[in-house]
Amino acid sequence: MYPRYYALRRVNPYRGVVQHVDIGDAGAHTYDGVTWHLRADDGHGWTRPVGVWEEGAGLKLGQPGGLGDLIAALETRPALPFPILDTCELWLLDRESGQPLALIDAQVGGPPPADRIDPEWQPFVLTYTAFRSEALTRRDDIAFQASDSHRDFLARQVNQAARPHPMAQWFTRGQDGIGHARPQSLRIPHEWRERELPAAAFPELLVRENWNTRLECSVINDYHRWLAPLLLSWPRLSPETRARLELQACEWPAWLARVHRLLPASLQPERIRAALVAARLEEAAGAGNDWISP
Numbered sequence: 001m002y003p004r005y006y007a008l009r010r011v012n013p014y015r016g017v018v019q020h021v022d023i024g025d026a027g028a029h030t031y032d033g034v035t036w037h038l039r040a041d042d043g044h045g046w047t048r049p050v051g052v053w054e055e056g057a058g059l060k061l062g063q064p065g066g067l068g069d070l071i072a073a074l075e076t077r078p079a080l081p082f083p084i085l086d087t088c089e090l091w092l093l094d095r096e097s098g099q100p101l102a103l104i105d106a107q108v109g110g111p112p113p114a115d116r117i118d119p120e121w122q123p124f125v126l127t128y129t130a131f132r133s134e135a136l137t138r139r140d141d142i143a144f145q146a147s148d149s150h151r152d153f154l155a156r157q158v159n160q161a162a163r164p165h166p167m168a169q170w171f172t173r174g175q176d177g178i179g180h181a182r183p184q185s186l187r188i189p190h191e192w193r194e195r196e197l198p199a200a201a202f203p204e205l206l207v208r209e210n211w212n213t214r215l216e217c218s219v220i221n222d223y224h225r226w227l228a229p230l231l232l233s234w235p236r237l238s239p240e241t242r243a244r245l246e247l248q249a250c251e252w253p254a255w256l257a258r259v260h261r262l263l264p265a266s267l268q269p270e271r272i273r274a275a276l277v278a279a280r281l282e283e284a285a286g287a288g289n290d291w292i293s294p
Contacts, residue, residue: 003073007082007262009234012104013122014206015292016230017262019082026070028053033080033261038062038070081233081262087174088182091202092121092158093167098192100179102158102207104168111170114184119166121158121207123223124151130290131226135218154223157216158207177202177236204241205231224248227292229255235264243267253279255291 004022021028026040027047038051051062053074064071090105102121105111124131133150159166168186171179177199181192203209205224211217224231228248231237237245246268249256256272257279266272 003077005078005082006085006108007233008086008108009084009106011106011206013124013128014103014227014230015125016259017081017084017233019080019262021070021073021077023069023073026050026067028070028074032258036074038067040066040070081235081264084235088170088172089179089202090117090168090170092119092162093169094208095162095165095167098167098189100169100171100197100202100208101161102203111182111184114186117168117184117186119162119168119186121155121162123154123158124292128292130292131223133219133222135215135222139215150219154219157211157219171197171202173199173202175236204238225251228252229259230292233259233262233264239267246271250275254282257283258291 001024005020006022007017007019009017016031019030019033021036026038028036028038030036034055036053036055037049038053039047040050042048051067052060053071054060059067059071085108086106088107088109088111089103090107090111091100092102092104093099094101104119104121105117129149129151131149131151131154133154136150136153165187167188169188169192170182170184172182173179179197179199179202181188181195181197183193185193206227207220207223209217209220209224211220224245225248228245229252232242232245232249242265246266250271253275256275260272260276263272
């Protein structure tokens, strides 16, 4: 069969966009555009890792027997990044407005059954505790308990906007950004089950950026700023948002260096190149970077 080349987002928590090559009973994926992890059917209905292929070096791990078609598909692949195919999105809804609040799943084709919906938004995996919000660091409000991590504060802020009975709704979204509701949803009023929402109703990034207080807005901005290198891999960003994310991503040179091959566009290429030089200097100095993916 002909190879399929596509990309999928890893959400809830968001950990970037993964590029895939699929030839049916075998495939490969990459997180950085250089190292490809190969998988194949073992003949018993299970897909298992079978090797590692590296751009410019070829097969690094595994045996070439039986992988010829997959390796050929990698060697002749089109330019990265591939098109993102998970256009069916699950959004946690604001309890007051019923509008999309935070992205909690994304699928190719139709959504899974409604009974598989988990309406809890996760900003990071539980083992990742490095996130720091500048807004929370500066504040001295006694409402912020010293035992809280910034990650937990962020998660509570977003999830409380949907509680006590969180609603979640699947939408299919095309290139125009318009959302067409799907019936597989959670606690949705009957009149919303076939609704259509304009592109402006959906947050451009992972979470709605307009909140009631300056602190809440700042915490969400700090979150998107933390993930800026990974968010730049989204193709449908406004020029203003892409420019903002590029500035923020350059604050994380090592992270940006890992994913820069997967960026669909660049508005400030000279700034990006300077950040990549900084990343090489950081690597030579052995600096750590608290990478969150994979």
